Amino acid sequence: MAKSAILKSSLAKKYWMALTGLFLCLFLVGHLAGNLQLIFSDALHFNEYALFMTTNPVVKLLSYLTYISILFHAVDGIMLTVQNRKARPIRYAKEDSSANSAWASRNMAVLGTLILVFIVTHMVNFWAVMHFDKNMPLQTIHITYQGQEMDMYVTTNDGKYIPTDLSNTGLEIRNHKEFYDAAANLKMAEGIKDLHKITFAFFKDAKYGLIATILYVIAMFVLAFHLLHGFASAFQSLGANNPKYNGLIKGFGKGFAIIVPLLFAIIPVYIHFFAK
Amino acid sequence: MASSKFININLKIWRQKNAKEKGKIETYRLDKVSTDSSFLEMLDQLNEQLVSERKEPVAFDHDCREGICGMCSLFINGRAHGPDTGITTCQLHMRMFKDNDTIFVEPWRSKAFPVVKDLVVDRSAFDRIQQAGGFVSVNTSGNTIDANATPVPKHDADRAFEAAACIGCGACVATCKNGSAMLFVGAKVSQYALLPQGKVEATQRVLNMVRQMDEEGFGNCTNTGACEVECPKGISLENIARMNREYLVASIK
Ligand code: HEM
Numbered sequence: 001m002a003k004s005a006i007l008k009s010s011l012a013k014k015y016w017m018a019l020t021g022l023f024l025c026l027f028l029v030g031h032l033a034g035n036l037q038l039i040f041s042d043a044l045h046f047n048e049y050a051l052f053m054t055t056n057p058v059v060k061l062l063s064y065l066t067y068i069s070i071l072f073h074a075v076d077g078i079m080l081t082v083q084n085r086k087a088r089p090i091r092y093a094k095e096d097s098s099a100n101s102a103w104a105s106r107n108m109a110v111l112g113t114l115i116l117v118f119i120v121t122h123m124v125n126f127w128a129v130m131h132f133d134k135n136m137p138l139q140t141i142h143i144t145y146q147g148q149e150m151d152m153y154v155t156t157n158d159g160k161y162i163p164t165d166l167s168n169t170g171l172e173i174r175n176h177k178e179f180y181d182a183a184a185n186l187k188m189a190e191g192i193k194d195l196h197k198i199t200f201a202f203f204k205d206a207k208y209g210l211i212a213t214i215l216y217v218i219a220m221f222v223l224a225f226h227l228l229h230g231f232a233s234a235f236q237s238l239g240a241n242n243p244k245y246n247g248l249i250k251g252f253g254k255g256f257a258i259i260v261p262l263l264f265a266i267i268p269v270y271i272h273f274f275a276k
Numbered sequence: 277m278a279s280s281k282f283i284n285i286n287l288k289i290w291r292q293k294n295a296k297e298k299g300k301i302e303t304y305r306l307d308k309v310s311t312d313s314s315f316l317e318m319l320d321q322l323n324e325q326l327v328s329e330r331k332e333p334v335a336f337d338h339d340c341r342e343g344i345c346g347m348c349s350l351f352i353n354g355r356a357h358g359p360d361t362g363i364t365t366c367q368l369h370m371r372m373f374k375d376n377d378t379i380f381v382e383p384w385r386s387k388a389f390p391v392v393k394d395l396v397v398d399r400s401a402f403d404r405i406q407q408a409g410g411f412v413s414v415n416t417s418g419n420t421i422d423a424n425a426t427p428v429p430k431h432d433a434d435r436a437f438e439a440a441a442c443i444g445c446g447a448c449v450a451t452c453k454n455g456s457a458m459l460f461v462g463a464k465v466s467q468y469a470l471l472p473q474g475k476v477e478a479t480q481r482v483l484n485m486v487r488q489m490d491e492e493g494f495g496n497c498t499n500t501g502a503c504e505v506e507c508p509k510g511i512s513l514e515n516i517a518r519m520n521r522e523y524l525v526a527s528i529k
């Protein structure tokens with residue numbers, strides 16, 4: 001009885017909603033810290049960070065947890081919403097909901113679904129490119145080498161550069177990022193994928209850059225409203241309601257809901273309008 | 277009374293012959309309604325008018341008419357117990373309305389509260405939740421202990437008393453966009469969970485009451501807080517959180 005209760009009951013669904021929701025809030029902080037390097041750091045450091053995020057085993061584990069959380073949160077949220085609609089088969093002819101509750105709190109499912117659409121598009125635009133695109137460019141650097149100006153590939157092996165012109169090196173690129181000594185069939189180094197370039201190109205694109213920026217900003221508004229209710233709501237769902245701390249939780253939640261999406265939104269705006 | 281005056285109103289009232297038939301909103305004109313009359317007295321006046329026209333009077337629930345029994349239950353102009361807070365429908369007065377206002381009157385809408393007739397709904401789902409665990413088992417065979425012999429911290433006694441103020445009217449369900457009964461169940465769980473006498477059976481109580489609540493077809497709380505605003509007895513969301521805590525602990529025990 002207790003076992004099935006923790007998985008299937010109304011309250012159990014609420015606990016999972018709250019736990020996954022709060023975990024996703026943590027994910028947002030991590031993701032934001034990375035993204036902010038697009039403004040405050042250079043291309044090389046950003047790409048090294050992106051490489052770290054796609055290869056480090058701990059980060060990998062966290063990212064799988066994030067995928068599962070998003071799926072679980074979305075499926076659970078939709079199931080709850082369907083049940084809630086069934087709980088009122090005949091609707092009121094007149095309803096004055098704004099007299100007793102906040103707009104965001106009544107529209108979590110709509111806001112959440114929009115976020116889901118955003119997450120999917122966002123992953124197609126960046127995550128899938130980073131993981132699967134065969135034409136993903138590699139990070140290069142323009143340096144003076146032995147008195148000559150030239151472009152070099154940056155590799156993951158510390159300080160090792162490889163000329164972008166591979167013709168005299170005996171090297172070739174395999175698996176989209178690995179430099180092989182073709183004669184010896186030996187892997188010499190690995191290039192760093194240039195996600196920075198992809199991101200800048202995306203938001204600076206002459207045709208679609210502006211609309212992409214606008215849509216991104218809108219998505220962050222949606223996220224802000226979802227969190228404006230969601231953050232504090234998750235604490236209530238888990239049973240944490242104590243007059244001593246409620247003000248703190250609500251205040252922090254409001255701050256979080258405004259500052260995190262705002263900082264996310266500033267990045268594409270900066271890239272589109274101000275970055276070189 | 278010097279300030280009393282009369283207003284004329286338009287009423288849009290849900291009429292439904294019985295549980296099986298489909299209902300619809302009917303419009304009525306009611307003149308010369310005293311602003312000193314209560315909302316239910318206004319409906320009495322309408323019913324007299326309907327009877328004199330040889331029409332079926334509007335069925336609605338009521339009993340004490342002083343805000344203590346929880347029997348009255350109307351969704352008035354989009355709000356449970358009407359456009360005021362901290363009151364039941366019987367405590368709502370016509371001075372809250374203006375001349376020529378159009379007033380919607382609908383029954384509580386919930387899958388778990390089926391309409392019996394017109395504005396009367398069957399709230400026995402609440403009784404079944406209560407029967408599933410809203411009690412303490414005591415041996416009454418001559419050896420009952422005086423309640424005051426068990427010390428209770430004042431703070432807990434006050435919280436339990438506040439929770440016990442719930443009159444089971446169902447406004448929380450009616451106003452909730454999810455048709456959730458969690459404020460009611462939270463109050464009923466809390467009024468026992470806070471007291472030493474109730475702690476003995478706390479684990480089974482919360483599991484059973486929540487299970488019954490789910491079986492009745494009530495929705496799931498999304499913490500909009502609408503129930504707390506509309507509850508005539510000011511039952512706090514803290515009670516839902518307490519139920520959530522109790523249930524979490526009970527279900528991993
Ligand atoms: C980064 C993305 C997201 C974050 C940080 C997030 C966060 C949260 C939080 C903290 C809550 C409050 C949980 C509670 O009240 O116990 C919540 C509720 C909710 N979320 Fe999300 N969410 C995200 C994405 C989504 C997505 C993609 C959906 C898709 C449908 C969704 C649907 C919902 C719904 C329906 C609720 C209300 C559920 C309820 O209160 O029962 N969310 N979210």
Ligand code: SF4
Pocket residue numbers: 441442443444445446447448449459460463506507508509510511
């Ligand atoms: S919690 Fe309030 S609104 Fe709900 S049944 Fe009890 S008294 Fe009525």
Ligand code: FES
Pocket residue numbers: 337338339340341342343344345346347348364365366367
């Ligand atoms: S009739 Fe008893 S509370 Fe309204």
